[in-house]
Amino acid sequence: MNIEQLNADHGIPDQLKFVEGEGGFPLVKIDNAKAGALLSVYGGQVLSFQPANEPHSLTFLSEAAYYQAGKAIKGGVPICWPWFGPDPERLGRPAHGFVRNRLWNVIRTEVKAGGDTKVVLGLTDTAEAKAIWPHSFVLALEITVGDSLNLELVTRNTGKEAFAITQAFHTYFKVGHIGQVVVLGLEDTGYVDKVDNGAHKRQTGAVTINAEVDRIYRDAPNELVIDDTAFDRRIRIASRGSKTAVVWNPWAKISAEMGDLEDDDYERFLCVETANADADVVEVGPGSEFRLMANYRIERYLPDVLERIKGLF
Numbered sequence: 001m002n003i004e005q006l007n008a009d010h011g012i013p014d015q016l017k018f019v020e021g022e023g024g025f026p027l028v029k030i031d032n033a034k035a036g037a038l039l040s041v042y043g044g045q046v047l048s049f050q051p052a053n054e055p056h057s058l059t060f061l062s063e064a065a066y067y068q069a070g071k072a073i074k075g076g077v078p079i080c081w082p083w084f085g086p087d088p089e090r091l092g093r094p095a096h097g098f099v100r101n102r103l104w105n106v107i108r109t110e111v112k113a114g115g116d117t118k119v120v121l122g123l124t125d126t127a128e129a130k131a132i133w134p135h136s137f138v139l140a141l142e143i144t145v146g147d148s149l150n151l152e153l154v155t156r157n158t159g160k161e162a163f164a165i166t167q168a169f170h171t172y173f174k175v176g177h178i179g180q181v182v183v184l185g186l187e188d189t190g191y192v193d194k195v196d197n198g199a200h201k202r203q204t205g206a207v208t209i210n211a212e213v214d215r216i217y218r219d220a221p222n223e224l225v226i227d228d229t230a231f232d233r234r235i236r237i238a239s240r241g242s243k244t245a246v247v248w249n250p251w252a253k254i255s256a257e258m259g260d261l262e263d264d265d266y267e268r269f270l271c272v273e274t275a276n277a278d279a280d281v282v283e284v285g286p287g288s289e290f291r292l293m294a295n296y297r298i299e300r301y302l303p304d305v306l307e308r309i310k311g312l313f
Contacts, residue, residue, distance in 0.1 A: 023067030060269035116146030168275035176230020
């Protein structure tokens, strides 16, 4: 993709411009009155989002991330589609689908009423895509940057037969320290514990992280909260079109084994993923579409609330 042409076609003066990033990947740099954000056209991926006057990004991005064709970028909001997890048909295809390591198309950019910036990226059923997944589709990611970060992943079936998908926003949230994080909203929710051979369990109390965690929560509510006392903030996650939530942190051993993470990076992020996973399979009929939405908002603690939360540790 030609950066000059992208700016000519889709740049917005004083708000949005395209720049060349690591690996030669085109990036979208957004800076409006409400927030700044960095998006990668490769992978259709939000890399960072930081509201004005906030000292830290919403998302974690690994310093050791790969910026190579065929590799996923570790951090931000990778898109898992059209399957979540291992290849469901065991054909040797990559985990989490094929769109997080493909160059997307820039469909349009715009300034919305109120000053939010919207970017729409897309993929279609090219011959290469059909060789991996033999269905006719149009996929769009609608990204809105304002006081909050809003993502909508739109799957359109342009073929004559229904197809089934699983998917996720595999969001890496930046945290002050993993030992001072609590996830609220999943109390008494059943989950599949992938660390314990897929055992079915039920959450007792708030979710805390003190070891490797890889869980698929079933019938998850459409609002979750990450309490992060080290950063004195709360991240509110609102979703639509999803019945499952995934909570993942690799902990020390796996973090050290991953080439695209620093050894202690597990202390600095937590993935809380808005997903259609496990039994939450979505069928998209011919001529139909399905929308998965997630909205992320950073909130500051009130002093009395902060003191009560700190009392939990």
